[in-house]
Amino acid sequence: MMSSSPEGWIGKQESCRDRLDPSHAGRIAAMLDRPLPREGDDLAALWHWAFFQIPVPPSATGPDGHIAPGGFLPISEGSTRMWAGGRVNFHRPLAIGQPAERQSCIKAINEKTGRSGKLLFVTVEHEYRQNGVLCLSEEQDIVYKAPAAPRLSLDKPVAEAQWSQSIQPSPLLLFRYSAVTFNGHRIHYDHPYATEKEGYPDLVVHGPMIATLMVQAFVDANPGLTPVRLSYRGLRPLTVNKSFEVAGRIDGNGQALLWAANEDGPAHEAELEFKENK
Template sequence: MDYSTWAGRTQTRHDSISPELVTRIAGTLSEPAPAAGEPLPLLWHWAFFQEAVAAELIGVDGHPVTGEFLPEVGSRARMWAGGRLVFNKPLKVGVPAERISTIERIQEKEGRSGSLLFVTVKHSIYQLNELMLTEEQDIVYRDPSPYKAVPGKPAPEAEWRDQVDIDPVMLFRYSAVTFNGHRIHYDWRYVTETEGYPGLVVHGPLTATLVLRTFTKAKPDAVVRSFAFKGVQPIISDQTVEIGGLVESPGVAHIWAATSNGISQTGQVTFE
C-alpha cells in the first residue's frame, strides 16, 4: 500500500486538563495530586486528549481501528517506540488546552521480524493560545510474530537510582487513566497466546514517566527543557525495574530503565 498520502494529515483535539483525572493519575503513580491552577507533572499529559471511540470501532488488539487520522494497517501490531519532547512552559491543571497533531513522516521498511511501518506524529499543545510543549511520537506497526527475548546491555553505573515494582494492578490503572485499551497490558490470555509475550507488558509511556520522575526527584532544582526516549525491549510486569541516570555534561543527563535482562528504555534529558 502507498502510505505517502497520509503524511501531512492533521487532527485537533481539546481537553480541560480535569483536576478529577489528575487525581486519578496521581493515585496510579502514588504521587500527590496538584490542584487546579498548579503545574501538571511532566508526561501526565498523556492521559488527556484521548478519543472515546465506540466499542464497534475497536480492533482485536484493543486499539481503535485506524483509517481516519492514522493509516489503516490491517492486522499489524502497534508499538509506541519512543519520542522527543520540548517543554516550553508547564501545563496547568484545570486550564482548557488544545492539541494539534500532524503526521510528519511515514515510511515502510524491512526488519528482522518482517515489514515495519514507521509513523512519526507531531503534537503541539497550547493553553490560552500559548505553545506549552511540542512532542514527536514514533509509532511502529509490525507484522504479527512471536516475541523473542534478547538479552540487553547491562545498566551503567548511576549517579542516582530507584527501584519500582510494576504489577498488573498498576498496569490496569494506567491503562484506565490513559484510556488505553491495548490488551497486552491487562489481558493475560491475549498477550500470551496471541502476541506471544511471557506476561503482561508494561506501557512504554508509563516507563518513561517513571524514569523522568526519578530524574526530577534526584535533581529537584533542575528545569527540564527536553526529553527524548527510546524503547529497547519490552518490560514484563511483576519484575523489579531499576531506574537510574547520570549527568553526561552540563545540562545533559542520560537516564534509563532496566531489568535483570538489561536496558529496556533509554533516554536523554536537557535541563537548566
C-alpha cells in the same frame, strides 16, 4: 504492508480539546503514588499523555483494543502496532484546571527492515497549547510490525547510576495506567490475548508509563533542574510482576542519560536536556 499509498496519510491532521481536570490529575497522582495536585498547579512532566484522549465506542476499536486504524492513523494489514519512542520539548508547563488543545499531524511514514522483518514507522507530531501559548511539542514514533516473538533480554551494558528507583509493576498498576490514559491495547490487561496472540510471556508494561517514571526519577533526584527536551526509545518490553529500575546520571553540561533496566538488561533509554531552576 500498507493497504494504501503512504503519501495519502502524510499531512493528515487531528485536534482535541481537553480541560485538565483536577480530579483526573488526582487519579494519575494516586496511580503513581504521588502527592495530590491542586487546581492551578503545573501538570507534571509527561502526565499530558493521560489527557487529550478522543473517546470512541467499542465498534470503533480493532481486535487489539486500539482505536481502529484508517481514521487518523494509517491502515496496515496483518500487523501489530506499538509506541516505539519519541521526542518531547517542554516549553512551559500546562496548568491543571485550564482548557488546552492538542493539534496533531502525521509528519512522516518510513518502511524499514528489522530483526522481525519489515517495520513501518509512522511519526506523529503533536503541539499542545493553553491560552494560545505553545506549552509542549512532541513527535511520537509508532511502529507497525508483523507478529513475532518479542525480544526478552538485551546484552548491553548499563551505565553507572547516580540515582535509581525500584518499580514493582503489578497488574493493578498496569490496569490503572490503562484506565487513566484510556488505553485499550489488550497486551496491558488481557493475559490470554497478550500471550496467545502477540507472543509476550505476560502482560506488558506501558512504554509511556516507563518514560514517565524515568523522568519522574530524574526530577526527584534533581529538584533544582527542569527538563527541557526528552528523546526516548523502547529497546524491549518489560512485563508485569518483574521488578525493574528507573535510573540515570548527569552526562555533561545540561545533559542526562535515563534508562529502565532489570536483570535481563536495559529495556528503555532516553537522553534528557535540562536547565537550572531560577
